[in-house]
Structure formats: structure tokens, C-alpha cells
Amino acid sequence: MHGLKEKAEKALNKKAAVGRDIDLNIYRTGTPESNATGLAELCETDLLSAGIVPSGEGRSGSYIQEDHSVTHCNMTQKGVEISSIEEALKKYDWLKDYWWKALAVDTDKYTAFTELQPRRGYFMRVAAGQKTVYPLQACLYMEEEGVLQSVHNVVIAEEGSEMNIITGCTTASSLHSGLHLGVSEFFVKKGAKITFTMIHNWKEDVVVRPRTGVVVEEGGVFISNYVSLKPVKDLQSFPTAYLNGDNAVARFSSILVAPEGSWLDTGARVYLNGRGSRSEIISRTISNGGTIIARGHLIGNAEEIKAHLECNGLILTERGIIHAIPELEGRLRGVDMSHEAAVGKIAQEEIEYLMSRGLSEEEATATIVRGFLNVEIEGLPPELKQEIDRAIEESEKDIF
Amino acid sequence: MLILDGVTVEVAGKEILHDINLEVKPGETHVLFGPNGTGKTTLLMTIMGFAGYTVTKGRMSYKGEDITTMPLHERAKMGMGMSFQRPPTIRGLKTRNLVALCSKMGKDPEELARRLSFEKFLDRDVNDNLSGGEIKKSELLQLMAQDPDMVLLDEPESGVDLENIALVGEVIAELLDKAIKHFNEPMIEHKKKRKKSGIIITHTGFIMRYVNADVGHVILNGRLSCANNPEEIFSCVGKFGYEECVRCMV
Ligand SMILES: Nc1ncnc2c1ncn2[C@@H]1O[C@H](COP(=O)(O)OP(=O)(O)O)[C@@H](O)[C@H]1O
């Protein structure tokens, strides 16, 4: 891992390609504490609303990190590993072959900064041919006011394996401001499948800069679902997937709500490099006065690839910004790429149709918005779909 | 039950219906005939209370209440229900869930759908990728759940194939309480007790084989021309066309 630190040092002032520049110095970094409060003392409802089950029941393994400390880590299934990244790096010498391989350390100041911090984050791996019975869960919990939480996660699905992951990033009820830097590298080996579902509950003054790289080999499938329904000051993420093997698949879906004062700039970029690889980027966004930039960039580099982009946005308040930026980049003949984007208000015709069935205007609107957010995600395991539905149901009172 | 008194209607700033007078008594079913673009759909949308249909003159009353300016959903709550010619698609809302929302009495969507052989569409989004005939079934399914007292049907049989027309016809007869259910009850008695009323727009007249309509009307160029025996009107239109028919009936 030589040379990484030097590269990181050099990139410490490198602004990100998009998004507002964040001053890292105003936040508090720290060192892992030995006297972490422990899982029992974290607010149970904060965790539950992010899809995290504190007891670990119905999960094949858990990782919980509070600010800078790992407070809980266990696994219950053979062939399924979950641990802190620090431990994993000590245990497996080969892990360095994955370190900063799906993503460059000098991508921007946030990746660079994370590399220079003490190692935190999780490591997950499913052995070849194995399958998680229950989802693995990871929770990154921010507690101390003004905290800068940085993590570097590595997830590996070995050949023919299958893993479902649910991550809930959430904050203590008392916390208002903080910065979360999350580097995540995913490796989907031949014929493997990762379903990664994130339900994130941030806060009015929290800034978030996730940095994600995904490498998918032949016949591998990567499914990502991102759900953010609560206020967040400034979130900017643009995960990139490389479909390097033939017939590899990546699907990114996001369900985003931006209340007034929130700024969400998200999307995904997918390089379709393997013959016959497929990708789909879908977003359903609602502005309640906040700003959403919904990006998508598909790059068709191989024969017989198929890719589709879909950005649908509803502006529910008088003012609110939804800016869809769909990009299709075909680089040879034989690519099949399409996109569909629509931003606006709810169709009056639909509201009236439901009203003619006896629903009031408010009920009709709520029913349509609920339907709008109800994205059918191909290949999404039902238990993860349930968690997403539950998160939406819980937030309804804030959305309408 | 429903009275329109000199109703004139504007759509998008243009007068479409002129001075409509109509009374539908409890238990009566009326049929509306008329060429394309003559204002039939406009009339039903106005009765139901859709926003784009402005009553500029006249009044409407339903169950003794003035409904001229009553909001759409309140009319629905008072027992009006409509099946649409071209309803919108609602993404993410399952037909099953909408049927449940429509149902006042908590009727089982599965059971209602079985009556129309429509079970396999319950888990589709409302009106998503349905054929013409399937849309009609979906509309009737919602009406069965609503069980309205005033049933407004806009071309309920167009696009329905021969195999399904009987199914659709029987369900409509039931909605209008026109089905013969009690063999030991004389028809005349049943008719007296009947409360359900309806207005049906039809081009083909097929529906009249399943539902005995009481009164027929022709709309021509936004005017309601006559109230007469529906069978007579239908055969007259068939022989001489709408214009001629209106002339001879008046
Ligand atoms: N939203 C609208 N905007 C403008 N014109 C309309 C609108 N809706 C209906 N019309 C016009 O009103 C007339 C009557 O339409 P409609 O009631 O749908 O006819 P029908 O059902 O008898 O075929 C037509 O000329 C049609 O073009």
C-alpha cells in the first residue's frame, strides 16, 4: 500500500468534480474510544427507522460504528464474514489488492482525507457459492455534535455467491451538524450478486460525501437502492460501476425527498465494458422546497449492451428545484441506450380520477405520491423491499 | 334523482353543451346516443363534477341537493360513480389497492375481480398497459366496489370482445339492479323497489341486450334532442342516421 499516502497528501486540496466544496477543518475528527457507549445505549428508534435491527434478529451479521468506534460486530452464518476494516487488513494480506482498486485514492480531497485518517469502516465478504440467509446490516451512527466521520468499506462477493446488505446511516436525535465521508469499494466476482440497500436519515446540518466504486465481473449483478427521505444539508454522491465482464448487470435506484433547505446531488455512472452487459439507473425524486440534482451517465463501450436511464421528479411545493441530468454515451455501433426524464407536478387528471372514486384531494394526492415512490426494482429481495416501504410509510407525514 | 335544468357547459373557453334539460328518476336507466364529438362524454363529466367542465348557465340537483358547484369527491360520496372512456394510468398504485380504496363496505377485490375474470390484473398498476376491453373491466371493477346509486357509464362496451361482452353486460345489469335475481318476486314489484339509476353512452347498442333501458336520448351538436323509447331511437338511428332521426322524433 506504498505510495497511497503520498498520493493522498497531494490530493488533499483537490476539489471534487461536482458539488459544493466543503472545508474539512471545521469538523472534529477523533480517535476510536475504548469506552464506546455500546449498542444498548444507542437510540433504538433512530436505528430502526434506518432499517437496522439492534438485536441483530433476522440478520446474518451486524456492524455498528458510532462516530469513530466500532461498538458492535458479529456474524452468525458460516461463509459470511463481517468485521471492521482494521481487523480485516491485519488478518488478510491480500486485502491490499482490493484497497483503492475500484476507486482512486486521489479522486478528490474527500477520498484523500479518508485515506489519511485512522482505518475505520467495515469489511464484508461472502465465500464462493455461499448465500446470505438474512441480510447483513451495517450502521454508521453519528453522535457527537460537529463530528467528522470517515470510513473506508470493502465488500467482496466471491464467485457465485450472493449477499444482501442493508446499511442505515443515521444520527443521534441530539446531533445537528456533522460531516460524513464514506468510501466504499465493491467487488462482484463471476456470477455473484450483491444487493445493497441504504436507508439514510441525515439531519438539517449534516454534510455527506460518499465515494463509491463497483467492479462487476462476468455475469455478476450489483443492485443498489438509495433512500433518503429526511432533511440533509448537502449530500453529493456519484457512485461509479465498471461492468467489466460479459453480461454483467448494475441497477441503481434512488428514492429521494428534499425538504426546504436540503440539497441532494446524486446519481450514478456506469461503464458498460463487457459484451451484453446491462444497466439501469432509476430515480424518483420529490422536492418539498429543496434542491435535487439527479444525474445519470451511461457509457456503452461494448457490443450488445443495453442501458436505460429514468429520472422522474415531482415538485410538490410552490418552489423547489429538480434538475435531471441524464447522459448517454454510446461508443460503438450495437449499443442500445435510452433515457426518460419527467419533472413536474402531479397530473390533475390523475387526482380527479381518484376523487371521482370518493377520495378527497389530499387523499388522492397522497395515494399518487405513494405510487410514484413505489419503484419496482427487479431482483430486489422482498425483505429489503419491505424495509424501503416501511421507511416511506414512516416519512409520509413529513412528505405531504 | 338527478335533474339538469337548462345546463350550458364550457370546456376550455368553448361552449360545448347548450341548455340541457334532463331528469333521471330513481330506478331509471337512460341511454345516450350521438355521433363522435357531439358532447356525450362532456355531459357525464359535467354531472360527475370534473374541474375543466364549467357550468355557465342552469343548475343540477341530485338526491334533492343542488350539486352545481359541489366538489367531485363529494358527489362520489353521495353515491355517484362513473366509468371512464379513457382513464389515466396511475404508476405504482396496484389495481387491487385502488379497488380496496373504492370499497365502502370492505369488499374483497379478489372476489369482485373473479366476477369479471380480471384476477390476474389486480397486481398491475392502475390502467397500465391495458387493452381497450381490459380498461372497461377495470373501470367496472372499481364501480362494483363503489356500488354507486347513480351509475354513469361512458361507452362501457366499446373494445370488449364478444366473449367478454356477456360478462360485462351482466355486471352492468347488476350495478343498475336490473338483473333478475329473485325468481319468486314479480318483476313489477322488483321494479318498484329499484333505487339504482344510470346513464349509459353507447354506440353499438349491445348493452341494451343486457340492460333494459327506460329512456333514450340523442345528443347532436351539444343539444339533447329527445327523450323516447331507446329501442325505437336505436333502430331509427340505424336506419336513417342521427340527423334524420332527431328530425323525425321531434
Ligand atoms: N379538454 C377539451 N378541450 C377542448 N375541447 C374539448 C375538450 N374536451 C372535449 N372537447 C371538445 O368538446 C366536444 C365534445 O367532446 P366529447 O364530449 O368528448 O364528445 P363525445 O363523447 O360525444 O364523442 C368535441 O368537439 C371535443 O373536441
Ligand SMILES: [Mg+2]
Ligand atoms: Mg366520448
